[in-house]
Amino acid sequence: MIEHIAARTFLYSTEALVFGVLTFLLWMFYQGLGRQYVKLWTVSLGFVCLYNIIMVVQSLTALLPDTVPSKILLEWLYQFSRFMFITFLTLGIFSAKKGHRIVPKVVIISIIAVLVLSVLNTLICAFDPTHVYDRFYLRETLPAFLIGCTFFAMSSFLIWHKPHHFSSRIFTYFSIACGGKYLFYSFASTVALTEWWFQYLQNFSMYFDIGSSAVLGFSMLIWMQGAERNAAVTAMNKAQYLGKHDSLTGTLNRAQVLERLPTIMEKSARKDNKLCVILIDIKRFKFINDTYGLKTGDFILGEIANRIRNSIFKPLIVGRLSGDSFVIVIDYDNKQEIEQVTHHIHELIGRSFQFDGQDIFVQCSLGYCCFPQFSKSAEDLLQNANLALYHAETHNIASTEFSHEMEVQGRHLLAMEKAIKHGIKNEEFELYYQPQLNLLTNKLEGVEALVRWNHPEKGVLSPDAFLSDVEALGLNSRFDVYVLEKACQAHKRWIENYKKRITIAVNMTAVEFQDPRLISTIQKFLLKYEMSPKYLELEITENVVMTDLHMAMNTIVTLQNLGIKVSIDDFGTGYSSLAYLRELPIDKIKIDRSFIKEMASNDSDVTIVKSMIKLSHGLGKRVLAEGVETAEQLQMLRNLGCDAIQGYYISKPVPEQELAKYLVRK
């Protein structure tokens, strides 16, 4: 008997030590990882350690009767630590597998349940020496049954919940084995408590517990290591995904599209399939951003990507090339299919976007190019689709297919780009000036700067010959700044040479006028060329204002506060109304020459011009008539109360040396 006690004491002390170390290890892991399941398991192993310590004390006090209070307390502690072990182990596995946090309420309820159960288990029949069997059933049979069932529940949970990685499988086998052992033990204790072999079963159970808890401790360590590796891999995959995908819309980014497209092209060439690359540009997207805010803009872009990705035509690639331009690649059998797809895209994007209770509508332009007909390489395909898109945008067509004429246009643009950049560098662009006459004072009121290109081969070119290319190449901004600086330089020269200060009007394209850097650029030039802001006037068209009313308003107000004038060019040809202009602090309205041209022969034009002048004056704006070519037109305008005129009748746009005669003359 003494030997038996010594052996048990030794076994349980070793176990207590091993589990003490494991608990400590797990606790260290928890400190590093901060995962809840590790914490739950640490508690669970801590109770295994406590359980073994109690077993040591129990074997040392084995000879005392069961009913003394200290043994009853020990008994309760024994029950409590067993239930705590299984409860926290289960909670930990649930949390680890599901990736959920167990809320404190659940943990507290579990602890209370364990407390109640262990107290009941221990106290019922505890003090009565005659109830030795009932006590055994309560302390061993019932807990073994409960623990066995819990293990089986745990194993089924692990089987149902994928993935089954290595440590999860070990846990499953472990809980099946433990569940089986506990249930069998529970069953055997009710039927064979007094049989000789039950003694052997008890001994076996003791060794089984020791062995299985060791397996458990190490499976936990393996699980944690695996889980952390998985977390690291997931994080790495995510980083890789974000590197390849556009983070806003989840579509591929430009680099990735260019990487994937050749593979898809190769595959479809092998199978004799046809591909179509479609570029989508959202119209006036900047307007959405400015009016509704960037958040709304981002939402709409994400939503567009979603709609395209989930569309019925199942694109092979969906990518975002830049701010508001998308690319999709589809395969098709006949041209009709492409038409259906483009039609469908317009419909998808044209549906309302609901954000913050608002219905927002956008439109798009499409340009597409087919493979293998038109392009051999991925770059070619994209470039040609881009040319088609450009064609669609400039001609205001919903969708356009690439054609070889566009390629000619593309080549032309390429050549022009080189020539224009070269021209800017070599100062081949010269400003001509067209005088503006004040009809009230009959004096020069200012000049409009109009650009000419002294082309090394083609001679003097008028703006019509190259401005559309400048725009197509996106060089507007650079060009306008260049002209602006030249105008400021000229103003300084005229003061030095003729002691004359006159207003210079400079034409501004929409792109430049909407550039937030415009104001500081102007300020820089005014300072550099010692020019007073009141001698600078910017001409913008109604369309510039209408594209982005809010933005235009801000810029015009800022310019006016600086003392710079703003006039509306080509008035009457755009789509604005005078009602809008009322709000804008504009100085001058320039009536387009098409109205002036017909005035002498067409009564209705006289009426229009008359009402334009009247309305403008009503809004407190000055009026200048453009394109006055005859004395008759001049007289009519004078009679209508027009403030100023500009046109061939006074002078064509002239180079600087010819303008001198107006500058010296009083």
Ligand code: C2E
């Ligand atoms: P615009 O601003 O309406 O300029 C007036 C145009 O009408 C000028 O053509 C001018 O030569 C022409 N014009 C003036 N008086 C008469 C007339 O009595 N009869 C006729 N038939 N035409 C007249 P230009 O210089 O060829 O300029 C064409 C357009 O190019 C300009 O129209 C303007 O929109 C643009 N542009 C010219 N220079 C610049 C520039 O430096 N920057 C920018 N962004 N655009 C410019």
Ligand code: CA
């Ligand atoms: Ca103009």
Ligand code: CA
């Ligand atoms: Ca004009």
